[in-house]
Amino acid sequence: METILFIVLAATAVVSAALAISLRRALSCALALGVSFVAVSGLFALLHAPFVAVIQILVYAGAILVLVVFVIMLLNLPAGDPRLERVTRLRAALSAAVVAPIVPLVLVAVPAAARGASAEAPPEGFGGIGAVARSLFTDYLYPFEIVSLLLLVAMVAAVVLAKRRI
């Protein structure tokens, strides 16, 4: 059962991510990206991370995607000029050269990763909201506070940048 779920979710995540970077219209890209986010959230749930899976839906599929769609609607871009996204052979070759090292990494390192992995299920409550909250508010209290400060700074910066006149 979990194998079927994994295959479906992984295929959905990868295919819709590929669609998100290859479709012509920005709005289609955003919607494909939303499907990818939801599928990745399902993978998180399979990895015994229910809290992070819910946060993934809330933050990515909720906040970030809505923001992206809102900006696309706001700018109301004209239909894409086909010349705009033309990929020259040089750029395609250079991009392939950048990505190429990942392939041997996956082929060599990933099978080797099977050795240290423990297959049995983690303890009860692993990745639940209680365990994550305990860690977040004790060991990682300072990073948590710094992130809240960062969100405030980002909020102010977004208003300042997007406003015509302050």
Next chain:
Amino acid sequence: MGTLAVAAAVGAPLYLAVAGALFSIGVLGFLLRKNLIVVFMSVEIMLNAVNLALLTVARFYVRTVDAHVLVFLVMALAAAETAVGLSIVIAVFRLKRSVSANDLTTMNG
């Protein structure tokens, strides 16, 4: 946990392979696309791939929830980055009437 207590049959390598594939897709989109909004989406795909790898390591190797906290912080960072980045896109659009990276040549010299 009940229904969520699954995924013992599918091992760490497969999850890491999916993370690698997602990250490669993100890099390709970042390098090949000219639309600034799509470039931002590619960055989000890469962040998602890294989160997936982190949670895989937490589930199969480290077996603590430290990585979950890290993923939580990465998501907060991603939200902040998106807010600022999209405001920059709006500012660029106001200046150039375009969101194409082709039109941002001021720093070319």
